[in-house]
Amino acid sequence: MILDNENPSPRKIVVKPIVDSYNSFSINEKERRDWSGNIYLACFAGILAIAFFT
Known part of the structure; x- marks a missing residue:
């Protein structure tokens, strides 16, 4: 088990105390957000649009 390396978590956790408790x-x-899937989808849609209109 390697304790020196920390991997960045894909989640941001915010802990706040509840008032009067x-x-x-x-x-x-x-x-x-993972934008890579949306970027690939936009490129694919662009290629299809270019192929359709040419």
Whole structure:
């Protein structure tokens, strides 16, 4: 097990204490978007549009 290397998490976790409570926390998770699939889809649609109009 290698403990020196940390991998970046695809999720951003925000921990906030809940007001007027004892040892209670609210955990909000936000995922980073992966735009690579959308870029490939846009390129493919562009190629199809060029092929259709020529």
